[in-house]
Amino acid sequence: DLYTSPLPQYDADYSTGIIATANSRTARQEEVVGVSDAVLDDLCAGDTLTLATGFFNSRIPCTLKTGCDQVCSSGKISDM
Numbered sequence: 304d305l306y307t308s309p310l311p312q313y314d315a316d317y318s319t320g321i322i323a324t325a326n327s328r329t330a331r332q333e334e335v336v337g338v339s340d341a342v343l344d345d346l347c348a349g350d351t352l353t354l355a356t357g358f359f360n361s362r363i364p365c366t367l368k369t370g371c372d373q374v375c376s377s378g379k380i381s382d383m
Contacts, residue, residue, distance in 0.1 A: 305366045310342065310373050311335060317373075339373035346374060 311317070317339075320332030328336065346352060356367050 305370050309366045310338060310369050312369055313372070342370065343374050 314335070316329070316331045317335040320328050320336040321339075323332060325333075354367070356363055362368075
């Protein structure tokens with residue numbers, strides 16, 4: 304539920320953490336990358352994905368956009 308538990312916005316630690324190898328990440332990078340990895344694991348564990356959101360000014364809310372960005376940039380999407 305991205306409304307009650309929104310994902311953190313991108314920051315420098317996330318941007319560098321997703322391209323760093325797991326053993327070279329700082330503790331902060333591991334923390335922020337771990338959040339998107341956990342969300343992706345939850346998505347892959349389910350049989351159905353339902354997205355429900357408002358549509359404002361021809362755009363989706365930034366909370367949903369951030370969630371999509373973090374899942375898609377995790378580098379694991381090709382493993383599905």
